[in-house]
Amino acid sequence: MQIEALRPLTTTLRxxxxxxxxxxxFSLIYVPSQVFDQGDIAETAARIQSMEGLFRLGILGSLVTxxxxxxxxxxxxxxxxxxxxxxAQLMLxxxxxxxxxxxxxxxxxLSMLQSTDNLSQLQLLRDLxxxxxxxxxLFWGLWLFPLGYLIMRSGxxxxxxxxxxxxxxxGYVLGFFLDVLGLQIEWLSTIAxxxxxxxxxxxxxxxxxxxxxPD
Numbered sequence: 001m002q003i004e005a006l007r008p009l010t011t012t013l014r015x016x017x018x019x020x021x022x023x024x025x026f027s028l029i030y031v032p033s034q035v036f037d038q039g040d041i042a043e044t045a046a047r048i049q050s051m052e053g054l055f056r057l058g059i060l061g062s063l064v065t066x067x068x069x070x071x072x073x074x075x076x077x078x079x080x081x082x083x084x085x086x087x088a089q090l091m092l093x094x095x096x097x098x099x100x101x102x103x104x105x106x107x108x109x110l111s112m113l114q115s116t117d118n119l120s121q122l123q124l125l126r127d128l129x130x131x132x133x134x135x136x137x138l139f140w141g142l143w144l145f146p147l148g149y150l151i152m153r154s155g156x157x158x159x160x161x162x163x164x165x166x167x168x169x170x171g172y173v174l175g176f177f178l179d180v181l182g183l184q185i186e187w188l189s190t191i192a193x194x195x196x197x198x199x200x201x202x203x204x205x206x207x208x209x210x211x212x213x214p215d
Contacts, residue, residue, distance in 0.1 A: 141172025171195025
């Protein structure tokens with residue numbers, strides 16, 4: 001692909017990525033922090049009822065986040081496919097696999113709206129939604145491995161940025177295995193959470209500095 005063809009792809013990614021991040025933080029971090037009480041399911045039920053509009057916006061935000069992620073992964077594939085086609089294809093596949101899983105997982109959230117008067121059912125739906133996110137997290141990590149490789153191989157970004165992306169992948173995958181295996185190892189969980197910040201560093205570099213394309 002000609003260098004000139006990469007410039008509009010970079011511009012598009014620098015627009016899509018922050019939108020994806022902001023909508024994702026709203027739906028995956030802010031809304032749950034306002035609605036869910038980890039230790040009191042009755043309080044969670046009351047909050048869902050009193051903040052139904054916010055809860056529904058969170059569900060919508062989660063779905064929109066996945067739609068934006070499809071576009072982001074596609075533009076990243078187009079940007080990196082000349083760098084290494086097989087790695088770019090693997091990155092795209094791993095990214096897209098997570099999308100239907102994450103969207104279907106929101107069925108549990110929609111069902112919570114109808115279960116606020118049945119606390120045991122609400123707790124089950126809450127637990128299923130959380131477990132579903134853990135499974136999706138595996139693919140949120142796996143796609144970062146080929147992406148990190150492509151970042152390093154392309155020459156358009158500092159190699160350390162590629163390593164940051166791979167570190168983010170390690171964090172997500174490690175967090176997944178700790179949760180599935182039921183290992184409550186605080187220091188290891190802290191390491192996993194810290195490593196996921198590698199994805200944020202890659203995101204910030206792309207948004208702020210962009211790609212170092214030849215003139």
